[in-house]
Amino acid sequence: MTQSPWERWTWVVAGVWLVFLAYPVVETFQADLSWVARGLTLGVLAAFAAVYLLGFAVWRRHALRVWLALLALGLATVPGIGIEAVGLTPYLGAFSALMVPAPWWRWTTALSAVLPLVSLVGGDFPAFFFLMVWPIIGFCAAIRVFGDLDAQAERARAELALTAERERVARDVHDVLGHSLTALSIKAELASRLVDLDPDRARAELDSIQETARQALAEIRATVGGLRVAGLDAELRTVPEVLADAGIETRVSGEVADTDPRHRTLLAWVLRESVTNVVRHSRASHVAVELSSTGLVVTDDGTGMDAATGEGNGLRGMRERVTAAGGTLLLSGGGASGTRVEVRLP
Known part of the structure; x- marks a missing residue:
């Protein structure tokens, strides 16, 4: 050392x-x-x-x-x-x-x-000696005390950083697994229905399942290593496919170029988690994605949020990410009015 x-x-x-x-x-x-x-x-x-x-x-x-x-x-x-x-x-x-x-x-x-x-x-x-000895000893003792306090603060900062890293990995693993497993489930159900009706398409869906599983495994490994960076353009290509497999139509307004480059990784995470929630819970038939310089809006026409259940890990992790970036996450909708997820960033 x-x-x-x-x-x-x-x-x-x-x-x-x-x-x-x-x-x-x-x-x-x-x-x-x-x-x-x-x-x-x-x-x-x-x-x-x-x-x-x-x-x-x-x-x-x-x-x-x-x-x-x-x-x-x-x-x-x-x-x-x-x-x-x-x-x-x-x-x-x-x-x-x-x-x-x-x-x-x-x-x-x-x-x-x-x-x-x-x-x-x-x-x-000589009496003046007492004006020298104790100040010297006291000064050195003060250095020791402040040094110990600084060491304690450094250890506390290290523990907080470790806790934050663990929470980050937990959020990332939750998002990756949630999205990937949802996609795999949808594709598997579709393939099982097509085995007798359209064997060639069923085979294609099985190949897609294998590719999705390999990609999910690679993302998990990269996430644990702290190397994974979600890409907004890649998510925009994947989202319509995942929603289409679930029988949901997708409309995208705006382009990646319209968004702030500083926040594209965050917007990719939000888009992924929002689409995962739509597929899992909403029973929607249409989803609209709007990109702008101030953020992102994802709207569906499903059953809306259940206020009684509160926010799950996905929404809580999404809110934490947006807040850490200085932005605001707005959730609205209920009953049959669908759900609206809006992210506003500085």
């Missing part, structure tokens, strides 16, 4: 702050120590700086252990520089807030922030 520039170079940013280790180093030289004690203290400070940098650079997966090592090294300087060792706490707090994994980082950061209070116990530590 590719690392971000922050992950690759954060140790450089952390290294810049090591300049403030000059204060405990100077205090080591000013303290009344033997050369051995002074050398050991300077060695501990050098080890502290090295572990601090390595924790940001190569030991990121062991951040909690690194923090514990930093704490131990910081305490090891107490015999040499005394209360001045509290000057190492900003490093502890910053490393804890930025690197220690959850849930431990909250506890280690809080402990890092509390440690400077030790200097109040009979110490002579």
Whole structure:
């Protein structure tokens, strides 16, 4: 997995702050120590700086252990520089807030922030230090909190995108299967009636069933792969054939060129689902399809909609697609007045 520039170079940013280790180093030289004690203290400070940098650079997966090592090294300087060792706490707090994994980082950061209070116990530590340590630790903790919130938001966006993709595939599969199975059912019924009356035409219908089944299988595969794009011109060629097999006459007004190119895929989906509903439910004898620059209208002279049953998956999916494109889906008709499906697009 590719690392971000922050992950690759954060140790450089952390290294810049090591300049403030000059204060405990100077205090080591000013303290009344033997050369051995002074050398050991300077060695501990050098080890502290090295572990601090390595924790940001190569030991990121062991951040909690690194923090514990930093704490131990910081305490090891107490015999040499005394209360001045509290000057190492900003490093502890910053490393804890930025690197220690959850849930431990909250506890280690809080402990890092509390440690400077030790200097109040009979110490002579400058008060302005408290104006520096806590803001630094607080700033790093805020970075961690906002980073965690951003990560949570990213995960939520990914989950929403996955849910939307699943819904898209479900809608597409429903539309493809609904249309194709309806066409297959109509053709099969027609072929069964023609077996004795017109064997040649029945054979042609059976060949058409095979072709429709192959096309449906290809569309399902493409839909699952997210590659299927419905074509309005192809739907306009297919619709009269499907309706004719069901004994329904079709009248088409307008041409594909009259529609907005941005919305032709959507209009193809709407046309397919509308025709599928006509064949399945309407018992209509005539269907009119009107194409225009503002959308599409499909009207039939069938039994109309049953308000009691509400919208099924097909109509709901159609409405969701149209709304997502900034358009409006209007459904009207009832009783014997047929059904009118109108799509208005910007």
